[in-house]
Amino acid sequence: xxxxxxxxxxxxxxxxxxxxxxxxxxxxxxxxxxxxxxxxxxxxxxxxxxxxxxxxxxxxxxxxxxxxxxxxxxxxxxxxxxxxxxxxxxxxxxxxxxxxxxxxxxxxxxxxxxxxxxxxxxxxxxxxxxxxxxxxxxxxxxxxxxxxxxxxx
Numbered sequence: 373x374x375x376x377x378x379x380x381x382x383x384x385x386x387x388x389x390x391x392x393x394x395x396x397x398x399x400x401x402x403x404x405x406x407x408x409x410x411x412x413x414x415x416x417x418x419x420x421x422x423x424x425x426x427x428x429x430x431x432x433x434x435x436x437x438x439x440x441x442x443x444x445x446x447x448x449x450x451x452x453x454x455x456x457x458x459x460x461x462x463x464x465x466x467x468x469x470x471x472x473x474x475x476x477x478x479x480x481x482x483x484x485x486x487x488x489x490x491x492x493x494x495x496x497x498x499x500x501x502x503x504x505x506x507x508x509x510x511x512x513x514x515x516x517x518x519x520x521x522x523x524x525x
Contacts, residue, residue, distance in 0.1 A: 379484040381411055384418040387478045389504060391496030396480065397466070399491050400457035401432065406443035411489060413440070416482055423456060423477035423493055425467055430456040432479060432491065456491060469495060 387393070403411070410416075415438035423432050432454045439447045458466075469475045474497060481492040499507070 381414055381482045381484065381489070382416040382418065384421075384478070384480050386418070387480050387494060387496070389499075389507065391476065391478055391494065391498055392503070393478070393480070393494040393496040394475070395495040397458065397462055397493045397495070398485075399430065399493055401482075401489055401491050402455040402457065403489065404446075404448050406440040406446060406448045407437050408489065409443065410437050410440040410448075411482065415440075418479055421479050423479060425463065425470065425477075428460070428463060428467075430458055430463060430466070430477070430493075432456050435479065456493070466495065473497075 417436040417438075419434075419436065421432065421435040423430055425431075434451055435454060436450050437448065439450055466477065470477065475495050476498065478494045478496055479491055480494045483490055483492070
């Protein structure tokens with residue numbers, strides 16, 4: 373992601389903790405007007421959200437976008453299914469990996485790119501409990517090493 377053209381809206385911190393992310397895809401998202409306004413306010417939650425493929429189209433499910441408080445009667449449903457926009461060759465590649473190799477599509481980030489809202493999808497396999505413990509252990513060791521390095525420099 374080029375920092376000049378992007379503004380991060382929300383980041384899924386749990387995704388990299390729960391999944392080994394092998395590949396990333398940038399997708400557009402189909403939204404209604406009040407959803408765009410709510411996203412600009414940063415009112416997005418990734419809790420339990422995932423993406424799946426039905427009939428050759430990719431959908432983002434359980435992404436919570438809070439209702440926009442200034443939209444009177446035209447407000448959106450907060451947990452509705454939203455269509456993602458990907459190239460057909462990307463969708464075909466994803467279908468093959470998901471069916472054959474047991475991967476999952478996980479939303480990693482939502483951000484603005486050239487005034488359009490984009491979703492970064494990660495193609496990953498779920499981590500086992502011992503993998504999660506190992507990741508936490510490595511992070512703690514790295515933090516301790518950085519702390520010691522900072523103390524002596």
